[in-house]
Amino acid sequence: MPEILTNQVGPEKQFYDFLSDGKIKIQRNKNTGEFFFHPRVAFPGTGERELEWVEISGKGIVHSSSCNRRLPEKGGDFNLSIVKLEEGPCMMSSVLGAEPDQVKIGTKVNARIDNTGEKPRVVFDIAKD
């Protein structure tokens, strides 16, 4: 077995381990500096394996957003968004701190780690500028 598989965890667990440590890190191509998400063992499309984890700025823009309708007894309506990170990649998330149907495309948002669930996840708040 290649050493890498025994010396460290896979990129999915690594991502969540970073979140548990309070850091939002994503991978980038060491040679080109290009970021990508979600975490992978090699750069998507080219297969380059020289990657590094970098903490993101947390700044992003709402790329698309929709209100998922849900009965109040099941938790009520909630927001689901695709956020484009300042570093380039997009990720699915929820934008909090606004009515779930009032999150507009193009809104500036900031990432934070939400630890209220079973495992940590990245959510976004509307940026105050």
Place this chain on the structure above:
Amino acid sequence: MNEINKIRGKTAVVGLAEAGCGVTPGWSAMELMATAVHDALDDAGINLSQVDGLFAATAFHSMAAMSLSEYLGIRPKFADGSNIGGSSFLAHIITAAVALEMGLINTAVIAYGSNQRSAGGFKTISEPMPYEADYNPRMPVSAYALAAQRYLHEYGAKKEDLAQVAVSARDWALLNPRAYMHDRGPLTINDVMSARPIVDPLGKLDCCLVTDGAAAIVMTRSDKAKDCKSTPIYLLGAAMEHHHRMISEMPDLTRTSAFESGQRAFEMSGYNPSDMDTIQLYDAFTINPILFLEDLGFCKKGEGKDLIKNIGPSGSLPVNTSGGGLSCVHPGMYGLFVTLEALRQLRNSAGDDVGKRKEGGWLKDPKLSLAHGNGGVLSSQVTNIWGLEETI
């Protein structure tokens, strides 16, 4: 000539059937699927013992082609149960055409069956998506809603434009006694817009039906096709492409791989979008036909919202003439029903009896049909172009 063009016009569908479309309590997915297979073989005048290629995918069977061949009691020499979502069957058609033309098999059956409605509702075998499941998306509708929101934003389209797709589908269904919503009367834009919201901007009537239903087609080489009972419908062009599995990985939320699959399918066929007499598009949600009309080249990006004003029975662009997944039938994976309608319009045109419709439900003398399948969350895109013999 492109190598793949070697399959242009070399194979044909010679039999088709559907079974149990609507609500069929007391029937399993396999029973419905096998019924469709036997009916399709009867339509072709081909004996079951001649079937040596079998293609199937469902959300009920992990190894659908094997389960189906056992149930039918046959021993296929080649089988394919690849699952790329609702477009799987249009991809099976490509594999079947290659296997037939290369002589691996002589008679292919492609089948699907579902009793999801009677068995409790929408049936999926999709696993939760990593990095997305943390946010509780309701898949697949949440994904299509995110694409729709982006489309509305980028191109200044309105919810009314989405609603128009559902209204036109219903208008076609009113002409088709087989359609699940045939007797429900017309829809208005306001009916669609005021329906219960599911995931904005999509409401209940922007989403496809949840029905039971099975379908099957029989394919053979063109030289054998003429000996069959029915009028052969020839495969002139076929291509597929996919990129993402998760909506958050889609490179552009308003541009699908139908752009590439359509371009290559048209190239193989030697025809252009404007040559198509019928256009059958996978309409799981109202945003779909808008994106696919654009990506397949029927109009420019952003113009789909205007073009869909012409897709009803009184319009100039006959799209989803059965009533589609929105108003005819949608048993979970809809691809084979897109295909069935593309074929039936041509069979009727050739004089075969493929059922009765009200005035206008059968198009006048169509010769070329486009069938386009979609799978996952605007992920896998497969385009097939069908024609009567004179179009080869």
